[in-house]
Amino acid sequence: MRSAYVQRQREEHGRKSIVVLPVHYPKEILTAMDVLAVELWGPPGAPRGPEAGRLQAYVCAVVRNALAFLAGGHADVVDAALFPHTCDSVQGLATLVTDFGGWSKPSFVFQHPKGPTRASVRKYLVAELRSLADGLATLTGRPLDVAELRAAIRLHRTIDEVKTRILEGRGRLATSDRELYATLRRGEWLWPEEHLEELRVLERQLPEAGAPARKGVPLFVTGYVPEPMSILDALDEVGAYVARDDWAAIGRRVVTPARALDLEGDPFETLAALYYEAPQCPTRSLDQAGRLQRLLALYDQSGARGVIVHEPKFCEPEAFDVPAIRKAFGERGVPLLYLETELETELAGQTTTRLEAFVEMVGARRVA
Amino acid sequence: MSSTRRRVEYEIVKRLVGPALMQVDHAQRRVKSLRKRAAKPAGPFGPPLESVRKLKELMTRHYLEGRYADGAVPVAWVTSGFPVEVLRPLGYHAVYPENHAALCGVQRVVPHLSEATEEVGYARDLCSYARTDIGSVMLQETPVGRLPKPDLLCCCTNICQTVLYWYRSLAAHFQVPLVLIDPPFVYGEAKPHHRQFVRDQLDELLVVAARVAKRRAPSMDEIVGVTKLAREGTRLWGECLAESRNKPAPWTGIDGFFHIAPIVTLRGTAECNAYYRQLRDELRHRVAQGIGGVREEKHRLLWDNLPIWFDVRGMSTLLAEHGFNFVCTSYTNAWAEAGSRIDPADPLGSAVFAYTDIILNQDLGKRFGTLARLAEEYSCDGAVLHSDRSCKPYSIGQLDLKQRLAKQLDIKVMVLEADHGDPRAYAVEQGHGRLTAFMESFS
Ligand code: SF4
Ligand code: SF4
Numbered sequence: 001m002r003s004a005y006v007q008r009q010r011e012e013h014g015r016k017s018i019v020v021l022p023v024h025y026p027k028e029i030l031t032a033m034d035v036l037a038v039e040l041w042g043p044p045g046a047p048r049g050p051e052a053g054r055l056q057a058y059v060c061a062v063v064r065n066a067l068a069f070l071a072g073g074h075a076d077v078v079d080a081a082l083f084p085h086t087c088d089s090v091q092g093l094a095t096l097v098t099d100f101g102g103w104s105k106p107s108f109v110f111q112h113p114k115g116p117t118r119a120s121v122r123k124y125l126v127a128e129l130r131s132l133a134d135g136l137a138t139l140t141g142r143p144l145d146v147a148e149l150r151a152a153i154r155l156h157r158t159i160d161e162v163k164t165r166i167l168e169g170r171g172r173l174a175t176s177d178r179e180l181y182a183t184l185r186r187g188e189w190l191w192p193e194e195h196l197e198e199l200r201v202l203e204r205q206l207p208e209a210g211a212p213a214r215k216g217v218p219l220f221v222t223g224y225v226p227e228p229m230s231i232l233d234a235l236d237e238v239g240a241y242v243a244r245d246d247w248a249a250i251g252r253r254v255v256t257p258a259r260a261l262d263l264e265g266d267p268f269e270t271l272a273a274l275y276y277e278a279p280q281c282p283t284r285s286l287d288q289a290g291r292l293q294r295l296l297a298l299y300d301q302s303g304a305r306g307v308i309v310h311e312p313k314f315c316e317p318e319a320f321d322v323p324a325i326r327k328a329f330g331e332r333g334v335p336l337l338y339l340e341t342e343l344e345t346e347l348a349g350q351t352t353t354r355l356e357a358f359v360e361m362v363g364a365r366r367v368a
Numbered sequence: 369m370s371s372t373r374r375r376v377e378y379e380i381v382k383r384l385v386g387p388a389l390m391q392v393d394h395a396q397r398r399v400k401s402l403r404k405r406a407a408k409p410a411g412p413f414g415p416p417l418e419s420v421r422k423l424k425e426l427m428t429r430h431y432l433e434g435r436y437a438d439g440a441v442p443v444a445w446v447t448s449g450f451p452v453e454v455l456r457p458l459g460y461h462a463v464y465p466e467n468h469a470a471l472c473g474v475q476r477v478v479p480h481l482s483e484a485t486e487e488v489g490y491a492r493d494l495c496s497y498a499r500t501d502i503g504s505v506m507l508q509e510t511p512v513g514r515l516p517k518p519d520l521l522c523c524c525t526n527i528c529q530t531v532l533y534w535y536r537s538l539a540a541h542f543q544v545p546l547v548l549i550d551p552p553f554v555y556g557e558a559k560p561h562h563r564q565f566v567r568d569q570l571d572e573l574l575v576v577a578a579r580v581a582k583r584r585a586p587s588m589d590e591i592v593g594v595t596k597l598a599r600e601g602t603r604l605w606g607e608c609l610a611e612s613r614n615k616p617a618p619w620t621g622i623d624g625f626f627h628i629a630p631i632v633t634l635r636g637t638a639e640c641n642a643y644y645r646q647l648r649d650e651l652r653h654r655v656a657q658g659i660g661g662v663r664e665e666k667h668r669l670l671w672d673n674l675p676i677w678f679d680v681r682g683m684s685t686l687l688a689e690h691g692f693n694f695v696c697t698s699y700t701n702a703w704a705e706a707g708s709r710i711d712p713a714d715p716l717g718s719a720v721f722a723y724t725d726i727i728l729n730q731d732l733g734k735r736f737g738t739l740a741r742l743a744e745e746y747s748c749d750g751a752v753l754h755s756d757r758s759c760k761p762y763s764i765g766q767l768d769l770k771q772r773l774a775k776q777l778d779i780k781v782m783v784l785e786a787d788h789g790d791p792r793a794y795a796v797e798q799g800h801g802r803l804t805a806f807m808e809s810f811s
Contacts, residue, residue, distance in 0.1 A: 054767050056785070058493060058757045088529045091553050092764030095731040098555075100768040111552040111562070114525065114532055120568030121550075127561035282533060286548060288540045314493050316760070320533035323489035324540060338489070 002038060002189045003077045009036050009191060016140055017078040018108075021066060021093070022225070023248050023283050025084045025110050026271050029133050031192050032152035033140050038078060039188035040066050041249060042343050044227045048072050051102060055093075060314040061343035062225075063089040071102030080106040080139050085114075086283045087317050108135050112284055117276050125272045133268075149267040153274075155192055157263075162199045163254045169206045170243055171213045171303055177232035177242050184250055185226075213303070217363045218243030220299045222325065223310030223339075224318050225249040230347045231310070231339075231355075238352075240359040244302035246295060247310070248318070252279045282317040291321065292328045299334065306335040306362035308355075312343055335362050371439050378440030382433050412688035414660045417619060419627070419647040426643055427629050431512035437461035438516035442581040445518040445538065448632050449526040449706070449726060451549065451570060451719050456594045456636045457586035458577055463515055464633045465534075469497040472504065473677030473789035475511045482790060496758040496789030498534040505541060518542055520580045522573075524549040526729040528761040547576050551724040555731050558724055566720045588715070595715040598636040602707020604644035605631045609704055611651040612695040613746055616660025617668065618651045621694025622684035623661060625675040631703045666691030667810055670743045672698045672769070673754035673762045674788035679796055686800050690807045696746040698739060702727045705738075732765040736772055743777055750780040750810065752803070757787045782806045 009015040017036040030037045042065040049072035052064040069075060081103055083094035097103035110132050113121045133144040163184065166173070173180065183202055187195040217240040226232060226247055235241060245251040257277035261270055275284075280291035299307065307329050311318045322338065329336045337358040339351060437443050444460045446452055452462055472478055478496055481503030486492055488506070490499055504510045521544060523535040532548065539546040549569045552562040578585040608627070611618050619627075627647060634640035654660075669687075671694040676683065687693065706726045711718035727738055743751060751773055753766045766783055774781045784802060787793035 056755055056757075056763060056767070059760060059764060085553065088761040089764065091529075092732075092761060095555060095733070096765050096768065099731055099733040100765065100772075109553075109555055113565070114529075114550050115548045115569075118569075118572055120565060120572055123568065124561060124565035127565075131559060131561060282536070286532070286536050286539070286546060288536050316494060316530055317533055319491045319494055320498075320530075320537055322491070323485070324537065326489045 005189065006036065006038060006077045013191075015191075016080070018080045018082050018136075018139075019070070019075045019078045020082045021084060021086065021090050022062060023084065023086050023281065024112060024253065024278070025082060026129055026132065027192070028149060028152040028156050028267075028271060029129065029136065029144065031155065032149040033133070033136050033142075033144055035136060035140060036191055037082075037189070038075075040069065040075070041188070041225050041227065042066060043069060044229075044343050046344055048074055054096065054102075058314055059092075060089055060312055062312065062315075063093045065343065067093055067097060067102060070097055076105075078105070080108060082108045082110060085109065085111040087315075089314075089316075106139055108132060112275070114284055114286065116286055122272055125275060126268045129268045129271050146267055150263060150270075152192075153267055153270055154263060155196070157261075159187070159192060159196050159199065160254050160256065162196065162203050164256050166199065166203055166206065167244060167251060167254065168301070169209075170241075171218060172207045172209075172211045173202075173205060174214055175202065175205065176236055178229065178236065181226050181229065181232055181242075181250065188249070214241065215239075216241045217306075217359050218302060218304045219306050219308055219359075219362070220244050220246075220295075220302050220304035221308045221310055222246035222295055223248070223308070224312050224315055226310075227312070227343050228341065228346050231341060231351075234347055234352045234355050235359070238356040238359045239363065240355075243304040244298050246279070246298060248281060248283070251298075252281050255279070282321050288321060288324055292324060295325065296328060296332070299329070305365065306337065306358065308358075309336060309338045311338075311340055313340055335365065374436065374439035375441070378433065378436040382436075412663050412685065412691075413620070414616075414618075414654070414663055417623060417647070417650060419643070419650050422643055422646060423627055423629065426634065426639060430633060434461060434463055434512070434516050435514045436516075438519075442519045443516045444520045444522050444577075445535075446522040447524050447527065447531045447535070449723060449728075450522045450524040451573070451723050452522075453591060453594045453598050453636045453710075453715065453719065454570065454573055454586070455522065455577055457590035458581040458583050460520070460577070460581060461516065462633065463518065465501040466497050467629055467633050468504070468510065468512065468515065469500040469789060470677050472500045472511060474680070476678050476791060477509075477511060478678070478789045479792055481507065481509065492790075492792075493757070495528075495530045495534070496787055496793075498530060500789055502534070502537060505538070518544055520544060520577065521546040522549075522577075523547070524551070524723060526551045526723055526726050528728065528759070530761075545576065545580060547573055549573065549723065551720075551729060553729055553731075554725060554734075563720050563724065566724055567716060570716050570719060591715045592712050594636040595710055595719075596712040597638060597641060598707060599710040599712055601631055601635055601637075601640045601644060602704055602710065604641055604648055606704030606708060608644055608648045608651055609696065609700060611648070611655055612661075614655045615668075615747070616658070616662065616665035617693055617695040617746075618654035618659060618661060620661035620684055620688070621669075621671050621697045621700070622675070622680050624697060624700040625677075625680060628700050628703060631707070635707070660693070662688040662691065662693040664691045665693050667750060667807070668693060668695040668746060668748045670694070670696050670698070670739065670746065670748040670751040671754065672739060672751065672766065673756050674699055674759055676754065676786045676794060676799075677789055678791045679786075679794070679799070682796060682800070683803065686803060687807070690804075692750075692807055694752070695748065696742045698727060698735075698742065701738070701742060728761050732769070735765065736769055739769065739773060740777060743773065743779060748779060750806075751782075752806070753781065753783045754788075755783050755785045757785070757793050758789060780806070780809060
């Protein structure tokens, strides 16, 4: 937990903060209400305390570690917790820590719908967004101001635009994957304006379009979260880099709307529209075919030579799509490596060897 | 083949062949059971329930009709918590993949079917119901002969999110529409806009289901008719379960796992209700006669979570030999509770409550309340919480539930790690050893 940062935000800006479980939530509302979001993707490493043992070993480490973290008091610096309706495990965690102990500060849920854009879903989503804003008002002591929400939407649109340019230009950017993803992931807890500044610095390093591609074997990665981060070092060591990603934590949360958004109208409607413009994610969408189409298109645009499907263990939403992803890329003759990594431990030597063999094979194909 | 011909075949099977086959089957079983009865001692159980025969008839007929259903009538594949009352008036034949997977579990074919899914990349950690059914679709193999292809997939996330991913894969495979009813999980009390959302989705379902069935949307009278039947069916099921409050319980909780099949798959039909009337009467008769499901009932247990389908017989025998009976289970009870909220006077309005406020869609505080109430109402002196690798939503929180139940009710509680369908994830001997040690702790 970024305790010192959270503390400073409180002291210098009087900002409340909220710990947020993965994956999707309307950060714009938090920003508009001057609430700092601090995302909790586990955290990685061994569970911080014995409370992880309250969940069976077959529950994903993101949730087990989060339980240990919250119940061990490691997040006490924040003012509240937000549990999006991501999966059965996050849902279970939300009730476990609030009803049976582990989190006594206010907690909120954002029960995003799972279905396609039907009238009922759209109407519900808007109501749920409003309800979250009303709930947060009890934390901040003041209601949400729609003008501030509009401004926050614009700010986050700008952030996503810059991210898109960085990710699209990644093949020309000399920065290592470790540095790039560390910067992108700082958005999980930095105040958005500060995050934007850092992104702009990175963007300025982008060479002109048409500049030669960076060295190394370009790969496309789809998966959940780049943890352990040493996977990026391992790729670097074997001469590969992530040309484009669909990690749920990173690329899959960057929204580039296909149609123009109404940024002046009812901001809750704008947020709902954005929700449906967002990349397909199994944690909130029914459309597997749409997701596959997007993955294939991203792969083509990225110039990657192979695909890594990188998943944590026991993650149902992700795991159910793996066969379809294998099939879709397999039918196009694209080399694919399935990697299951553990959030709690560093990369196993065996994984590094598999990565090496894969990159060698992909590299050789390229030369041939 | 023309749809008219399919329809004629289907009607013949439904009206003539099915019942005739049942008669033959019935006669064969009677001969067999007479032979058996003469040869075999009764063991630790009370006399077998007469209704079992009728149950087998009903379910065999259901699956037999299914073989001829596609192309003849609209076919929907439906999750167990789906508001099927909306589909029945449109003439849908409803297939319950979960029930089918349970059947595969009992017949121990899950590893074979699952391996096919694992080969294409499904992880073995995924719910074994899903793996079983996807495997069955891939291999086109099933112990029931044949499952009809769906025209519509109907998924309700009030039991878990897993069904969403599972049906999403089925939709990609079959290329048919998937309707989703997505009742928000209830933390504390459901918010008004959550209830409204479920109601709106039900209204949309009516339109989609009618379009796929190529019929006009059902009238309110038709829905009321089915709803009345569903309400009555769940009431009767509840009455069957409640007979186990008597000492000794007239049947075992394990029996209940099998007899739940009609309320899941045939809810809202007259056959379902006729069956439960018969079962209830038989149970009442046994109570009056002092006949127990277990011969010498000494201890009464509560079971939480799905059964271990491939070991139900072995486990129940082990328990019965020691005088233990699972007199109630949160799983079978869920079907009685949810249905009790259905109100024929307001079928869709009440369906919102019935299909939202079910045990797996509610917070752990309510789950604890249900378990504690069941343990008290059924005079349990112990509980076994099945920590089911395959079912995370049901299993998360059980380690805390164990502590609370033991402390607040002063009963003995154990957590048993297993899997509801996949024998590869559960060492039977070890499990039985743990159960034996648990039972010994009562003496
Ligand atoms: S890793 Fe998967 S199962 Fe775990 S919290 Fe994330 S989405 Fe849920
Ligand atoms: S995860 Fe559990 S509730 Fe969901 S389908 Fe599997 S067994 Fe049923």
